[in-house]
Amino acid sequence: MYVDVRDTGSPRRGGGLEKMVSIADSGQDEGSDRTTADFADALGVADQEFAAELLSASGGDLVLGRTAVEAAAGADFAVDLSSRSFADYVASLAPAPALELSTADVWVARVLAHLSSFTEQTALLALTSVPAGVETELWDAEGVLMRLRMAGVIVADGESGGRRYLRVPSLLAAAYRRDVxxxxxxxxxxxxxxxxxxxxxxxxxxxxxxxxxxxxxxxxxxxxxxxxxxxxxxxxxxxxxxxxxxxxxxxxxxxxxxxxxxxxxxxxxxxxxxxxxxxxxxxxxxxxxxxxxxxxxxxxxxxxxxxxxxxxxxxxxxxxxxxAESREARADGHAAPESEAAGPLETIRAIAELAAAGRHAEAVELGLSARVRPGARRAQLTIRLLTAISAVHDSRLSKALSILHDVEGQASVRHVDGDFLLPAALAWSALAAATGADHERADRLLARLAGQPPTLVDDMVHPAWSAAAAVRALDRLDLEGARRSIDDLAAAPQGWGLQAIVPVFGRILAVLSATTESALLFANDEVETHGEFPIPSETEKDLLCASRSLIFIALGQLRWAEVELDQMSADSAIRVVQSVRVELVAGRVESAIALADTWFYHRMLTPSGRADLAALKAAALSRLGRDAEAVAELRTAIGLSAWVSSLLPLALLPWHDRIRLLDLSADDPAWDGALETFSGDFATRDALFARLREVGTITVSETSMPQLSDPETRLLTLLASGLTIAEISTELHQVPGTVKNRLSALYRKFGVSSRAEVVARASSLGFVTPS
Structure with a gap:
């Protein structure tokens, strides 16, 4: 309690102090038996609230109480009777408490006087720090505590969390501390x-x-x-x-x-x-x-x-x-500390730096090999959390989920409301589960996180949560929900590397929602303007290339799509799916079917990837008029889509192919399973079909894709740059007649008859960028 002696009627120095304070007894009564009224009468204090605080702070010691009254009266500021500083000041002015205690009891009081509030168990624990050579009765520690409670040296201090707390009154505690x-x-x-x-x-x-x-x-x-x-x-x-x-x-x-x-x-x-x-x-x-x-x-x-x-x-x-230590000494990452020698904070810093450099595989290895002392529980869990985050970025989802599950279990035991560790473990688990098509776990975790208020280090929690929510919203074709989650993720200033996938989500959303080609182009440009992105991992680089190729395929610019695919990892499952998508849109349906069959059972294909291939193969079969086979293949795609709880494999089909397949399978029982999976989003089959018909409406279904040799590509580039026949002839070291003949062949490949038309056609297909 804060006591302002100027406002409470408590005694002031001079004038009325003698009238208000009459100490008849300068000794110590049984403090535990003294009432507030008795104490106030003994001190001559009129303010009962102030007297109650004095009684509590002094344990009923009249000398300490009187000294505190005088000290408070002389202060020109509000006095906090529970303040350690004020208590130490009062104790320095007053004589030692006149209590008949044994040497052991006094020593115990001096030890406990250093604690503000304690349980009996904690008190006994504290007394194990007895200095050698002190004669005590610690074999009967409970008895000592009981005697101190009866003497008023220890008093009750309420209950919290099922524990009963004790304390040494603040003024008494200061008096005992002073005597050490x-x-x-x-x-x-x-x-x-x-x-x-x-x-x-x-x-x-x-x-x-x-x-x-x-x-x-x-x-x-x-x-x-x-x-x-x-x-x-x-x-x-x-x-x-x-x-x-x-x-x-x-x-x-x-x-x-x-x-x-x-x-x-x-x-x-x-x-x-x-x-x-x-x-x-x-x-x-x-x-x-x-x-x-x-x-x-x-x-x-x-x-x-x-x-x-x-x-x-x-x-x-x-x-x-x-x-001073230079950060540049470790800038290349090779000087990362050996986990056995580095302190926990330095290990955490090293993992964070590796992750910021896009070196997530190294960050995972460092985190897995880190060793900290057994008592450094928080540091160990933080290291494991960062390790799991890098494992998510490195697409080691099973490893990430295993680590995060362990972090969740341990963090929940000592969780404090407002802390980030447990919510972060849940959020990154949700993202790993959503990315790995474990939709049940992802949805369960997202539901658990719903309503989670901001925490400490909130950028370790909400960006992952937003990313997981974006994945699941796109899976359900909830375009508004996806847009909100993507915007939340884009607004995060750090996001622990997740800004790298903002363009990925943004492009998928654009393909699904754009209604004009210009809107799709604008969306493709806009997703790159959210700020400086972190260095992506290899998996994230593949995702970025795949998302750009998705835009180009939707626009029919297949050459640019192939350029993006060439930059992806050779063992990327997404690259396989996008390659089949290119074959389909290029009109090479037999090649699309062959590729889908070749890769369908490959071990690197995920269930989501297989759903994509099955849907693309169904579209190719439909184009060949093999409707029964197309519907059979579509059943496989529907079943896999329901299994991974994602409608994207169906929604990303070219619009005309999708509509035809929906018409062919309108009454097929396979849709019952999908409707059951997405029952929370679509009440009827008609509602589900309506959503599948309305998304991705501008995606190109088929475009002729000329096959150009390197010399033809070079000629086309020079032509698009605006050079004349004579200038091209000089550049290629060929006579003008040869150049004209090669141009005629190029016109035929593109199905046009003029220079302007071939440049326009080549630009639309992604072969050149118009000047």
Whole structure:
């Protein structure tokens, strides 16, 4: 409680103090039996609320109470009776409490006086830090605690989380702390912090009261390594559980602390930024913890943690020898620390840097080989989370899901509302499941995440969530839902690499939703304007090329589509599907059927890829008039589409082929399975068919695709550049007559009769870019 003696009627120095305070008894009564009224009468205090606070803070000790009254009366500011600073000041003015306690009881009181609030179990744990040579009765520790409670040295402090808490009243605690010799106190605090830190590392749930005490004691005693231990075992949730203590523990760390423990640089910078956001330093007893939590959340969002990594700790910070360390020393990634020697924070930084460079396979290997001490639970889970994220980028989805499931299980035990670790594990699991066609798991996780408020380091949670939601919305042909999720993903400033796939989603959405060729072209250009994209992984490069080829195929610009396919990995399943799509749109239906048959059972094909091939083969068979075979193949495509819960293999067929296949199979029972899978989106078969008819309406069904030799391609390029026959003749070292003959052959291949027509036709097919 904050007490302003100017407003409460509490005593002031001079004038009325003698009238208001009459101390008849300067000794100590049984504090546990004293009532507020008795205490107020004994002190002559008229304000009953102030008297109640005094009684609580002093444990009923009249001398401490009187000294506190005098100190409060002399203050020209609002006094917080629970403040440790105020309690220490009062204890420095008052004599020692006159309690008849044994040496062991007094020593126990002195140990517990360093804790703000504790359970009986924690008290017994703290007493295991007994300095050698002190005669105590710790074999009957419960008895000591009982005697101290009866004497009023220990009082009840409420319940929380099913635990009953105790405390030493703040003024009594200060009096007992004052009587410990400095050298003895240093050893006592060191042992106490070590024991409680061990407890925090091993406990299933972190008790805020214990955490606050360890943070406070470690900072005051300069126990920098114990602060590092907290950062590794609990991490950022410290700022949620006890934000005031965490900020005061890490803000403004001295240079020797950062030299001794460079890993403190990250949390130190964060704490200083949080306090700066609130207007500078804050004193004890003046902090609103909810405001601090909101400030911490704001300071860890929108890429701020990456900035802190750069400006804190051993990267671009201070080494133990005091010399500045250059980030360039590790810029090529080859100097990444050996996992056995590197600290957890340095390992986390190394994984993040490899991921930012698109080297996800190396990041996964580093994360899998990393070893941290058993108590560094939070650091270990963070390393595993980052490892799983890189595994998702590297398309090692089974490995990613396995790691994320482990992270989810462990993080849920000590989860704190507002922390990112558990929601991030769920979000990236949803993305891995959606990408891997495990739609049931993806939908279940997305439903679990629904309504999840922003968290610390929110860019590790919501971008993955948005990406997973975009995948599932596209699968269901929910174009508005997909657009919202893509926009959310594009707006994320970092997204841990997921901006690389924004164009992929954007182009698929454009092919499905555009109603004019110009709209499709505009959408293709627009998706590249969301900002600087991170370096994509090999899988993401394939996805980007495939999405561009999808646009070109939809426009009938098959030459440009083939250029994109040539840039993809040789073992890419998407490349196989797009190659068959090119064959179909080019009118080479027999080749499309042969390719689909050749690759259908190849081990690198996914169920989604096989659904694509089956749908494309059905379209090719339909063009040949082999309707029965086409419907049979379509059944396979429908079944696979229902299995992977995605309508995209059917929706991305050329529009005219799709309409014909829908007409041929309108009454086929195969659609019942699809309708069951998508029952949440389409109530009837007619509704499902209506959606399949209305998407992708401008995709080109067939376009003649001339086969050009390299000399013909060169001639076409020169012609499109605007050169005359004479200039082309000079460029090619051929006589004008030969050039004219070759041009006539080129006109025939494109089915045109003039220079302007051949350039226009070649441009539309993607052979040249018009000047």
């Amino acid at each position: 010799a400095p050298t003895a106190e240093e050893g006592l605090i060191s042992r106490l912090v070590a024991v409680l830190n061990d407890h925090l590392e091993g406990a299933e749930a972190v008790e805020p009261a214990i955490l606050s005490d360890v943070l406070t004691l470690a900072r005051r005693a300069g126990l920098w390594h114990d602060l590092v231990r907290l950062s590794e075992s609990i991490g950022l949730p410290m700022f949620l559980l006890t934000p005031a203590s965490a900020c005061m523990a890490f803000a403004g760390l001295p240079a020797e602390a950062l030299r001794a423990e460079p890993e403190l640089g990250l949390l130190s910078r964060l704490a200083e930024d949080v306090l700066g956001r609130l207007g500078g330093g804050v004193g004890e007893g003046t902090i609103r913890e909810e405001e601090l939590r909101e400030a911490v959340a704001a300071e860890t969002r929108q890429g701020r943690m990456r900035e802190l990594f750069v400006s804190s700790g051993t990267a671009g910070g201070v080494r133990p020898d005091g010399e």
